Amino acid sequence: MIDLPAGVGAPNLPLQADDEPLPLAADMTPATTVCPGQESLFTMRRNWSPVLARLRSRPPGELPLTGTATALVEDFAELRRDQQASGLRKNIRTLTILGYWLGVENAFHERDVHDLAQLDTHLAAKPVCQFLRARGLLVEDPELHRDRNLAWIETALHALPQPVADEIRTWVDVLRGQGPRENEPRSWEGIRRYLTTLQPTLTAWTAASMTTLREVTSDHLHNTLKDLAGTARRQLATALRSLFRALKRKRMIFRDLARHLAVGDLTSIPRPVPSDLLAGLLDHAATPFARLTIALAAVHAVPAADLDLARGTLELHRGLLRHTLYLEELTHRLAADWLAYRHQRWPASVNPHLLVSQKTALDPDHPAVHRVTLGQVVPPNGPTLDRLRQDRILDEATATGDPLKLMRLFGITEQTAMRYVGTAYPERTAKLPR
Numbered sequence: 001m002i003d004l005p006a007g008v009g010a011p012n013l014p015l016q017a018d019d020e021p022l023p024l025a026a027d028m029t030p031a032t033t034v035c036p037g038q039e040s041l042f043t044m045r046r047n048w049s050p051v052l053a054r055l056r057s058r059p060p061g062e063l064p065l066t067g068t069a070t071a072l073v074e075d076f077a078e079l080r081r082d083q084q085a086s087g088l089r090k091n092i093r094t095l096t097i098l099g100y101w102l103g104v105e106n107a108f109h110e111r112d113v114h115d116l117a118q119l120d121t122h123l124a125a126k127p128v129c130q131f132l133r134a135r136g137l138l139v140e141d142p143e144l145h146r147d148r149n150l151a152w153i154e155t156a157l158h159a160l161p162q163p164v165a166d167e168i169r170t171w172v173d174v175l176r177g178q179g180p181r182e183n184e185p186r187s188w189e190g191i192r193r194y195l196t197t198l199q200p201t202l203t204a205w206t207a208a209s210m211t212t213l214r215e216v217t218s219d220h221l222h223n224t225l226k227d228l229a230g231t232a233r234r235q236l237a238t239a240l241r242s243l244f245r246a247l248k249r250k251r252m253i254f255r256d257l258a259r260h261l262a263v264g265d266l267t268s269i270p271r272p273v274p275s276d277l278l279a280g281l282l283d284h285a286a287t288p289f290a291r292l293t294i295a296l297a298a299v300h301a302v303p304a305a306d307l308d309l310a311r312g313t314l315e316l317h318r319g320l321l322r323h324t325l326y327l328e329e330l331t332h333r334l335a336a337d338w339l340a341y342r343h344q345r346w347p348a349s350v351n352p353h354l355l356v357s358q359k360t361a362l363d364p365d366h367p368a369v370h371r372v373t374l375g376q377v378v379p380p381n382g383p384t385l386d387r388l389r390q391d392r393i394l395d396e397a398t399a400t401g402d403p404l405k406l407m408r409l410f411g412i413t414e415q416t417a418m419r420y421v422g423t424a425y426p427e428r429t430a431k432l433p434r
Helices: 049-055 067-079 085-102 110-118 126-134 148-158 164-178 188-207 218-225 230-249 288-299 329-345 371-375 385-400 403-410 414-424
Strands: 306-308 313-318 321-326
Touching: 049 085, 067 085, 067 126, 085 110, 085 126, 110 126, 148 164, 148 188, 164 188, 164 230, 188 218, 188 230, 218 230, 288 329, 288 385, 385 403, 385 414, 403 414
Parallel strands: none
Antiparallel strands: 306 313, 313 321
16 A cells, blocks of 8 residues: 655644645555555655544554564553553554554564644654654654654744844843853753843844844833833843843843843742741642652752752752752652652663653653742642742741852852841841932
């Protein structure tokens, strides 16, 4: 059988789930069951719609597989046995359809897996691709491995006129650590948030016939920010300061007019968490994961770190620096409980992160736990992990008033330590009248 292409001349167009499937003969037999091991004659992109329309009503167990394909599916099921039932069924069905229609004698194309899964919410692509890749049965598609945030940034830059697009691209390069000064590269996700904030402003400026950011004046900046307040103003002002600072360092503008742009009250520290909200947080935490996460935030003011249980230390990453924290008895016991639970729950997990979840424990890409998952360990009406962390530092600042101790204890910067001390003892940092 020769599969029909998704579109002539456009092999990378996305397939839509509501596309009308092409007719497929009811007695048609998959090519691999007729000629096992037959390699592809053409590399045109498959249209899985007619195949899926034919197989949708048939459960995976009814699809006849070869012995090799059956063994592959069983290996996958055994490897993912700790996965939730709904997710496992999606993965098993996807691999079964691929094995039935394409056979397992040749490697699968990654694009095929994603195109198939895109047409049905009851199918999944990523775990299947990870499994096939580990066994050398996947032909990877480079386009599928481009960071989605990077792809969004490139699309946004393409929409800007020259040379503004070149100036923004220079700023992005600086944020990625390619500037004249050494600094830790920002993530594509963080850069996308910056550019999302700037996009309406850039669009308005270019629509007003601005051809380069060298034409920006103080009036432009003032008019952009004058009607904003709160978080919206702070985010835009921060992004503008970052943009013009980078362009000045690269000598693409003469003056950094945004250098002294007021971004709002960045020095304020949240008030202490009321004691009634702190009481019983650990007692109400239902899992070892939740108890350790709360202890890390409320006792050591960190969301996560590298653990050395034998030495009783946490190694905290602060940009390019490393800071060692020493565990007290409570956190040491909670960490031991969590590691014992993790080993019992996911014995095959090799994720190097201390904290893992159902989704990340067995993921071959070893991702960190998402911040949303971390935030769910506290009660809905309780303090967030960020507030717990800030409350802990503020409590220590109130007790000692020593910024050097805060820096040694929590691994924070000099500026951050001084802000906490200034909040705890405002009279020490008040400006004297002239």
